[in-house]
Amino acid sequence: MWRVTNLPAHRPERVVMKFGGSSVADPEKIKNVARQIAAAHERGLEVVGTVSAMGKTTDSLIALAHDVSPDPNGRELDMLLSTGERIACALVAMAIHDLGHVAVSLTGSQAGILTDSSHTKAKITEIRATRIEAALAEGKIVLVAGFQGFSRETMDVTTLGRGGTDATAVALAAALGAACEIYSDVPGVFTADPRIVPDARKLLAISYEEMLEMSASGAKVLMLRSVELARNHGVRIHARSTFSDEPGTWIQENTGMEQPIVSAVTHNESEVVFTLSGIPDRPGAAATVFDAAAAAAVNVDTIIQNVVHGVAELSFSVPAEDVPATRGAIDVATAALGTMEIEENHDLGKVSLIGAGMRSHPGVAAKMFRTLADLDINLEMISTSPIKISCMIERGDIPRAVRALHAAFELEREPVAE
């Protein structure tokens, strides 16, 4: 059994509370966030809050940069973008003051968030939390501007790229020995997207591994990056709703005795599949393609290669937003490998089953394929990991595939280890 009793029985003494851009989109929402942070402080916790920029601020700043410059300098773009979170943080701190608590907002650099020097996609290297610790010791609530840090090497402001504020929250929790609460407009992690599967069930807890696979295969609750960071530092994440006091989903080490075979069905409708044919089948051909893709920062997901009559056919899927970069990477590869036939398929989607228990249950894949076959759904590509099976199918078939798989694996019921 995956037992609820294995969840922590006492509240942590310290908590990092993270609120996304939609939670601080206007003054009323900012005051609401302030109330939640103040309430945690009133319950006796030491509280560090971190927030994203208000609503679509970051998008607006990026648009402004592109109005000024066709190719904005990375260092300056970071200087620009980092202001969004500072604004939100200062406003939340003001609102907390009005509730009778003392709050202090800190920029990434004031908070001691050290990163490498990769502008617009910096990685956190260390957190020197002396200033945060001092403020907490004085009984203050600390607000840290998310999504940013600074490079000790260049002394410049950096930003952390996609999922940056979640990463800030998890890294702070790791440095401070705190639990990490990530608030958003969804109440937790579900067995499937409730908009597609009406009886989808909110999970009480899920392991880091499963959450990683879910994030990688389309679940939008948490960014892959922050889950990875949490796993590496043993930070427990509580993913919950900004608009409700109900418990959400804990992402943590698996503490149950046994693991559910299948925890959830996820799907992704925003991938594009590239197929390259006529590639010379010589050592390093695939490497040339994916070196170029990596250099262009393309997030390649599924990869399949077939060799027929000495000529390889290579298919891979990428997120829709990486399509221009992928085209550029293919041009680079073509220059090295010679002309290839290139196809783009924008009509596919991916449905995935995630479950830590499936590695010891080889029948899961077969049951999945049979369920989809019964719906007359063709499998275009298949990829697997020890705890995940993904199928690329026609995008229009995604909703009924998700519903059928959710029902076939009885995910609406509390899982029972078999």
Place this chain on the structure above:
Amino acid sequence: MWRVTNLPAHRPERVVMKFGGSSVADPEKIKNVARQIAAAHERGLEVVGTVSAMGKTTDSLIALAHDVSPDPNGRELDMLLSTGERIACALVAMAIHDLGHVAVSLTGSQAGILTDSSHTKAKITEIRATRIEAALAEGKIVLVAGFQGFSRETMDVTTLGRGGTDATAVALAAALGAACEIYSDVPGVFTADPRIVPDARKLLAISYEEMLEMSASGAKVLMLRSVELARNHGVRIHARSTFSDEPGTWIQENTGMEQPIVSAVTHNESEVVFTLSGIPDRPGAAATVFDAAAAAAVNVDTIIQNVVHGVAELSFSVPAEDVPATRGAIDVATAALGTMEIEENHDLGKVSLIGAGMRSHPGVAAKMFRTLADLDINLEMISTSPIKISCMIERGDIPRAVRALHAAFELEREPVAE
């Protein structure tokens, strides 16, 4: 003669170029500012730029703060407001990169602008320009976010209050041994407001003293504060137009042999006169009133006191925006001194003559009063300094008073020392 040949014949090696909010209000204007800065760099100068927040950004941020909090915390307000200049600076730096120059934007703290800890109205205490000097030595253009610094005592971001970016520019010029070019939408300092006096003449140069009196008596080209700072540190300011290459007006030590009797007519239509009657004529009564006004940060201008039959009548003028604070200060004074009769007059304006030469020409005041009397204009209050005479008159009479004085002192002609 005030000779043009006394102006500097060679360009300075270093220049601080300051652009106000209207000069960076949109992407096109930002690119224009970038072109001007790049052009200076191409002329072989070492260039430090400093800009205000775009257009009405600061006002919007203040409004946002007041939407969130009725009385925003000063430290957090500074954290919030300082972002406006950072945004503008980063955008200008991006645009300069596109012109083939290397630019680096620095926050106030990165630029080493140290201040006291008075949030929202901090004073610059020191500039540690090591990072700026290093960047200049590498051939880079440096952009410094205006209006801000940081307190070494609290390690917090501070803002400099009204005229803060002008103060940033002058302080940087002092620290770097640079000339200071202040760009705005007016082409320089005029003998009177050209909207009122069509033949008002742009001054080639004016002394710090005269500029101080002009700023204090209504000329809006430069804030009093930055002129004071420039005088104290011997920084030469060139006030000029963002939209033209024409020389503007140099504000500097008087280098001419003799000084013009009258340099300019200024006016101010936004002052309010308070009159307190029935004040006990005892030592310290006026001090009580102005102590309270100072504590409320009211900028008192002209003060007049009369004592009749042992009861004092006290009049003073304040800027319109200080009226609420003034009322509060009067309440405080009333508590200490007893009930007074209080009058507010919102229908007055002030016209002033400024001229370094008038201190040795006692006839100037008489000629001014005669000119106004010939127009049937009544003088409500008079105040003088060695280089200025101001008269409070009916606000509606201001335009014809300014025109008559400009003509009477022949300011449309190049001045000739008498």
